[in-house]
Amino acid sequence: MTTSIPLPLTQFVVKMHSRCDLACDHCYVYEHADSSWRSRPKVIADGILAKAAERIGEHAAAHRLPAVRVVLHGGEPLLAGPDRLRRAAEALRAALPPGCALDLRIHTNGVLLNRDFCALFAEQEIKVGISLDGDKAANDRHRRFADGRSSHPQVLRAVALLNEPGYRHLFAGLLCTMDVRNDPVAVYRALAELRPPAVDFLLPHATWDEPPGRPAELGATPYADWLLTVHGLWDADGRPFAVRTFESVHRTLRGFSSLTESLGLEPSDLAVLETDGTFEQADSLKTAYDGAPATGMNVFAHSLDDLARHPGIAARQSGLAGLSEACRACSVVRSCGGGLYAHRYRSDDGGGSFDHPSVYCGDLMTFIKGIAGSGSSGDGVPAQPAGVPGAPGVRGVRGVPGGPSPEAEPLLPGALAPSQLDELARGYGSAETVAALGRSQLALTRAMLAAAWDASGQGRAEAWTLLAELDTAAPAAVDAVLGHPYARAWAARRLAGDLQAGLGPLAALAAAAAVRAGRGDAVAVPVRGGWLHLPTLGRIAVPDGEAVVTGRAGGLAVRASDGTVRTDLDEPLRRVRLAGGWTVALEDADPLRDCHDHPVADHLSESELLDWTGALREAWELLGRDLPGYAEGIRAGLTTVTPLRPGPTGRDVSSAARQAYGAVGIARPATAPTLALLLAHEFQHVKLGAVLDLTDLYDRADPTLYFAPWRPDPRPLEGLLQGTYAHLAVTEYWGTRTLAYDGLPGTAADRAREQFALWRRYTAEAVERLATSGALTGTGLRFADGMRATVAPWLDLSLPAAAEQAADRVRRERAGV
Numbered sequence: 001m002t003t004s005i006p007l008p009l010t011q012f013v014v015k016m017h018s019r020c021d022l023a024c025d026h027c028y029v030y031e032h033a034d035s036s037w038r039s040r041p042k043v044i045a046d047g048i049l050a051k052a053a054e055r056i057g058e059h060a061a062a063h064r065l066p067a068v069r070v071v072l073h074g075g076e077p078l079l080a081g082p083d084r085l086r087r088a089a090e091a092l093r094a095a096l097p098p099g100c101a102l103d104l105r106i107h108t109n110g111v112l113l114n115r116d117f118c119a120l121f122a123e124q125e126i127k128v129g130i131s132l133d134g135d136k137a138a139n140d141r142h143r144r145f146a147d148g149r150s151s152h153p154q155v156l157r158a159v160a161l162l163n164e165p166g167y168r169h170l171f172a173g174l175l176c177t178m179d180v181r182n183d184p185v186a187v188y189r190a191l192a193e194l195r196p197p198a199v200d201f202l203l204p205h206a207t208w209d210e211p212p213g214r215p216a217e218l219g220a221t222p223y224a225d226w227l228l229t230v231h232g233l234w235d236a237d238g239r240p241f242a243v244r245t246f247e248s249v250h251r252t253l254r255g256f257s258s259l260t261e262s263l264g265l266e267p268s269d270l271a272v273l274e275t276d277g278t279f280e281q282a283d284s285l286k287t288a289y290d291g292a293p294a295t296g297m298n299v300f301a302h303s304l305d306d307l308a309r310h311p312g313i314a315a316r317q318s319g320l321a322g323l324s325e326a327c328r329a330c331s332v333v334r335s336c337g338g339g340l341y342a343h344r345y346r347s348d349d350g351g352g353s354f355d356h357p358s359v360y361c362g363d364l365m366t367f368i369k370g371i372a373g374s375g376s377s378g379d380g381v382p383a384q385p386a387g388v389p390g391a392p393g394v395r396g397v398r399g400v401p402g403g404p405s406p407e408a409e410p411l412l413p414g415a416l417a418p419s420q421l422d423e424l425a426r427g428y429g430s431a432e433t434v435a436a437l438g439r440s441q442l443a444l445t446r447a448m449l450a451a452a453w454d455a456s457g458q459g460r461a462e463a464w465t466l467l468a469e470l471d472t473a474a475p476a477a478v479d480a481v482l483g484h485p486y487a488r489a490w491a492a493r494r495l496a497g498d499l500q501a502g503l504g505p506l507a508a509l510a511a512a513a514a515v516r517a518g519r520g521d522a523v524a525v526p527v528r529g530g531w532l533h534l535p536t537l538g539r540i541a542v543p544d545g546e547a548v549v550t551g552r553a554g555g556l557a558v559r560a561s562d563g564t565v566r567t568d569l570d571e572p573l574r575r576v577r578l579a580g581g582w583t584v585a586l587e588d589a590d591p592l593r594d595c596h597d598h599p600v601a602d603h604l605s606e607s608e609l610l611d612w613t614g615a616l617r618e619a620w621e622l623l624g625r626d627l628p629g630y631a632e633g634i635r636a637g638l639t640t641v642t643p644l645r646p647g648p649t650g651r652d653v654s655s656a657a658r659q660a661y662g663a664v665g666i667a668r669p670a671t672a673p674t675l676a677l678l679l680a681h682e683f684q685h686v687k688l689g690a691v692l693d694l695t696d697l698y699d700r701a702d703p704t705l706y707f708a709p710w711r712p713d714p715r716p717l718e719g720l721l722q723g724t725y726a727h728l729a730v731t732e733y734w735g736t737r738t739l740a741y742d743g744l745p746g747t748a749a750d751r752a753r754e755q756f757a758l759w760r761r762y763t764a765e766a767v768e769r770l771a772t773s774g775a776l777t778g779t780g781l782r783f784a785d786g787m788r789a790t791v792a793p794w795l796d797l798s799l800p801a802a803a804e805q806a807a808d809r810v811r812r813e814r815a816g817v
């Protein structure tokens, strides 16, 4: 398959040094089938590092990646020395294109870690993960020096260093390789005592040829039993740190993506660079057979796109379709995913292949069912927000196999700086911050489209191939169509199993990109209902069947199923130009736009279009005047207004759709000020939805329903959070209107003061309800602090008693007292 669009690599393991100062007998590099390390240079040369950085930079630019993760690895990477590590960090950072964040980590055994290294890591923003198998007895079982000495004291010293206040922010987590002979309680307690931000529990590498040890006295599924014991302790302790293995099962049981390559169905997006400049697949394959990770490619002769097309990597990217028959039929396959690819290998199947369940199959099944049945998975509760069916993970969000877990959040590391998240928490968001949200959403759309296409059995291959080619040749054209809000909406429907959303929209996206690129590419697009719709361009009336769309300089040609040729759009997408020179699309034709909570309006008549144009222009001016702190972000992120049908009895109707970033649906209200308010309100939902795609603000397993002060019905926590965030803007709108009237008499002024009195109290109460819910994550609590900081000053503004009384009246009526 052509891969330049769908399958960029976003995680890179760079081998800094190929030898190790420990001699752990469970190490997959030196103690398993692959012996390639013997012939490699000990340390990576600067020229290779520079070329690797250049390759990663060009790959990030070509795929517009919002972030990449690089793990400096080994052997033992600290043996490469501080100077080389600094040069590596500097080269990588310098090579990345603007807008692509670097999540740089080092994975070490900790033996050599000292203050000099920590100072370097602080300077270069390198997070540190450390291997530690538990208490001293557990760690000493395998992790020893060549002469048999324990490494435990050195590792504890390294962890203590990382727990110092000056370095704590560098501490990424611990990596614990399980041994079922170790006491799981002692292991858990020893690790928890070290206050790690994250712990990874890894199954020891094994294959059907070299099965894992299973002491008879420990039963049939000792690995599951061991993990379930640790899971129980971790859960009872209030989950004091992130554990990717556990969180991945919790997430996948509720339809979210896995956080680790060893579980779930997300495609692999990882490449390894060895010290001699060769590219390899994941290190875990070293366990299978000698040479298993080899690709025959190297950093000088091959790009990362070449590597992404390597069949071995493609094989780990094909989701359900790439699993053995037994796995495909398995009841827990969405959580298990057949386990780690390397663990499926067996050589006695007539040639050797990975087309088998994991050698840990029984353990994985017991472990997943154990969590599902424990009641702690959130299974059975509406954890996934409404309208977010089975969205896959963003490529590049997962941790590195063989490396320690990153903290569970953010999900797309580096896509938003902490200061940008704080800015959004205050309710605002500069143009730059909202653009960062847009880039992460584009990455998510690409991933979802790829997953939807993969799951389709790879139909419409010509369209997909063309889209992939254009992604290299005319990336702006592809970005423009993939940035169309309803591209993702289609992918979400497909991924939710809605096969009525056929593959036609994929062909239409490719055709629209081809027209925008003007290169003469042709693509066949199915036509239904007498209209050929080209996203971001408009539609043409042609007979049902299949139309062939050809892009050409300055236009298009459409050959309809009856042989007629058309060169003009009958109804181009209408765009409204707003003050300041930006435009917003009035989307009234895309058949996929009906994904808002309310039915969409029909195609606008000319007079309706005129009404909308005038109202939008006036509303935008009002937003600039009354909500300047919000207007900048709206301009940076709002691409589309989708007209909705009017509500019953003239009620104002508006709705953002979680799967359509950049669009808001609105039934045109009677006045421009109301339209301004609805635009601001809905765009808050758009921003928050994008934030929630990046980071967990709350426990999605929380089954509690919460009352928002302004609603009679309780809702899941996300409903309260979304409403509160939207009403920050509403509060500010009425606050600025109140200040503008400055004590003046009149109906409009009284209404502004009453609305302000009402919404500032509602919003402040809702913030406190969120903050005391017990369901917010650490990031969520910080987010609530930001919202509180915005609403609090409004509470100090004194209002006439009549306004407060009117607000009280409304509150009592709504509360039914």
Ligand code: SF4
Pocket: 326, 327, 328, 330, 331, 332, 333, 336, 337, 338, 339, 357, 358, 360, 361, 362, 364, 365
């Ligand atoms: S539990 Fe076994 S059969 Fe089921 S998906 Fe995992 S490895 Fe495959």
